[in-house]
Amino acid sequence: MARIVMKFGGTSVADLDRIRAVAKRVKREADAGHEVAVVVSAMAGVTDQLVAWSREAAGGPPDQREYDSVVASGEQVTCGLTALALQQLGAKARSWLGWQVPVETDDAHGRARIQSIPLDGLRSRIATGEIGVVAGFQGIGPDGRVTTLGRGGSDTSAVALAAALEAERCDIFTDVDGVYTSDPRIVARARKLDKITYEEMLELASQGAKVLQTRSVEVAMNHRVRVQVLSSFNDTPGTMVVDEDEIVEQRVVSGIAYSRDDAQVTLLKVPDRPGVAAGIFGPLADAAINVDMIVQNISDDGRFTDLTFTVGRGDLDRAVMVLEAGRAQLGYTAIKPNKDVVKVSVIGVGMRSHAGVAQLMFKTLAENGINILVISTSEIKVSVLIAEKYAELALRALHTAYGLDAA
Amino acid sequence: MARIVMKFGGTSVADLDRIRAVAKRVKREADAGHEVAVVVSAMAGVTDQLVAWSREAAGGPPDQREYDSVVASGEQVTCGLTALALQQLGAKARSWLGWQVPVETDDAHGRARIQSIPLDGLRSRIATGEIGVVAGFQGIGPDGRVTTLGRGGSDTSAVALAAALEAERCDIFTDVDGVYTSDPRIVARARKLDKITYEEMLELASQGAKVLQTRSVEVAMNHRVRVQVLSSFNDTPGTMVVDEDEIVEQRVVSGIAYSRDDAQVTLLKVPDRPGVAAGIFGPLADAAINVDMIVQNISDDGRFTDLTFTVGRGDLDRAVMVLEAGRAQLGYTAIKPNKDVVKVSVIGVGMRSHAGVAQLMFKTLAENGINILVISTSEIKVSVLIAEKYAELALRALHTAYGLDAA
Secondary structure, three states: OOEEEEEEOOOOOOOHHHHHHHHHHHHHHHHOOOEEEEEEOOOOOHHHHHHHHHHHHHOOOOOHHHHHHHHOHHHHHHHHHHHHHHHHOOOOEEEEOOOOOOOEEOOOOOOOOEEEOOOHHHHHHHHOOOEEEEEOOEEEOOOOOEEEOOOOHHHHHHHHHHHHOOOOEEEEEEOOOOOEOOOOOOOOOOOEOOEEEHHHHHHHHHOOOOOOOHHHHHHHHHHOOOEEEEEOOOOOOOEEEEOHHHOOOOOOOOEEEEEOOEEEEEEEEEEOOOOHHHHHHHHHHHOOOOEEEEEEEEOOOOOEEEEEEEEEHHHHHHHHHHHHHOHHHHOOOEEEEEOOEEEEEEEOHHHHOOOOHHHHHHHHHHHOOOOOOEEEEEOOEEEEEEEHHHHHHHHHHHHHHOOOOOO | OOEEEEEEOHHHHOOHHHHHHHHHHHHHHHHOOOEEEEEEOOOOOHHHHHHHHHHHHHOOOOOHHHHHHHHOHHHHHHHHHHHHHHHHOOOOEEEEOOOOOOOEEOOOOOOOOEEEOOOHHHHHHHHOOOEEEEEOOEEEOOOOOEEEOOOOHHHHHHHHHHHHOOOOEEEEEEOOOOOEOOOOOOOOOOOEOOEEEHHHHHHHHHOOOOOOOHHHHHHHHHHOOOEEEEEOOOOOOOEEEEOHHHOOOOOOOOEEEEEOOEEEEEEEEEEOOOOHHHHHHHHHHHOOOOEEEEEEEEOOOOOEEEEEEEEEHHHHHHHHHHHHHOHHHHOOOEEEEEOOEEEEEEEOHHHHOOOOHHHHHHHHHHHOOOOOOEEEEEOOEEEEEEEHHHHHHHHHHHHHHOOOOOO
């Protein structure tokens, strides 16, 4: 007898047949005596359609409050249909929309954050054996209007609900059967991990592994929610995301992630004087352009510096515009934008206690003739920016070098 | 400067182009200085899809509470998109879902009735010049769950909102440009009426004219809401539904309606004794089968009677089953069900003061060789049931006989 939250993504509820399969899987847990809350996304493709319509109606970026209300309708459909499919199997079930739970968020429409989930109604109903089917991705803002949590937000809905319900486990059902040491589509010898720490999962998610929304991992870590990532299409156990002390067999490196979401900008011959960094990155921040990796090289005579940094690939054109506008003031000689880059990251909590992890990465890349453009590190991660054409080669070589290949 | 409610049906918001056309039309009224609330239906076809999914997920008639939540999502999409299209034109606008207004209904999910609309928020917002775009068809029940008002319910949403707002007018935009003396697809010489009384409109709606939901006319009549039916595809004035005293030029007959929704049931040789009608119609009422027209003929010897009545065509099979089950007790000799019938109705408030209206109907049908199966009358209506094959002939002949043909 446990209380569990089960979350199903868009491909898992893509049509009526799959919704019925979801209902069967959920009912099995209820039949085993568990108290169950289910969180569902919209049918695959529906959210994209609603987003496109909103942009078309608005003739550009839509009013985020209207956008949220339109887009949230997708989850409204699937949570009702899932409740009906559960009833059809003889289970007690009802749907809960974000405003009905209520999932209270801040007013940052389009990327709202959950503030609290005062779910007395839902909690007491599922305690009677009724399955609660909750619309993911949506909440209600302080103004009483519908909010959404950003793409992938249903993961966060599920984890936050699990925290509020003090659930024993939050199962995230998806179209992969767990978290892998690297992307199996590229690295054929990638292995599924049985367990991974919150910190590693957070780095993996933010470094491009699409398996969980970053924010959901933060919430899980903050509230110590045991999250399992597993497949909705088979019955094999997935990957548990847990506290570090739950992992007995320590690895130095847990995974190699990559992201094609970045672009590189180099400014040549920036006068090397105090305040130049602020002069460059201030206007970018004002334009809401996020800067990630930064490298500064001092040039021969010490009077000029070359500055390289990365921005989101979608922000590159805007970033160049902002910098062009400040050219006279910044005094650089040229901007070199570059979209053909990929960020590769080696991640593992074991790095804290093991030296030489970064060195092995640099050596491996060098042996394969891959030039490193930018480096950044954190406590449990080393990331490098390389030319995009080397992405597959780098991933496979690093996977082997860190001893992650499947037997 | 007036306060008006504008309602657009599913074909008027069927795609983004049409939604933009709706926005233009609405903005024109706002630009003229009016306070405007807009009520929209779901995109044409969307509700049918959602209903089909609900039935499929449930494997039969769905839980009406889940059904309501799923189906209401259609209007959620269009009201958000309409607000965005209005903003794109430079208008101030926001969407309102049923639970946000709130449109408070009873708990009869799937066919809920509006109880009250405490719309202080909406009222004060539109008073500032902001256009309120309200999702039609939906409300919130006493249990805090989404309710819907039944097919065509957006008409009722609009009229009830107009009543609550004390609006000067409720414009119902549709794919026809008004109320006609008869169905123009059948009666080529049918004329558009400039005005029609609530009572006549109510009879027309309940006798099969699909232009307005019956319930919406009741609400308009009870609250004296001036309703205009007009086309969303052109700018010609429509038909005003108004109080009788607003109509200067009195007609005896305003329209000829027809309905193919009925079926006839005849029970032969029912023993003619007290309580027999209760024995027949009681079980039908218990099975929620609505009986409309009833005729009883005494047979030759006075000991038996033949009983004929009509039920909804969709209820016919069930009605026959109920009556078969009671056969031993009821003692009739045979049931004759008949789906090939049509109900034709002559409607006009002038009947109250003019004799001979029914007689002209019977005479006209007789001259055309059309046999009358059942007759029923009300204060402002005479209806007859005839064989379905005569429907067109009857409509045209009556239209001419009552002097309704266009010049």
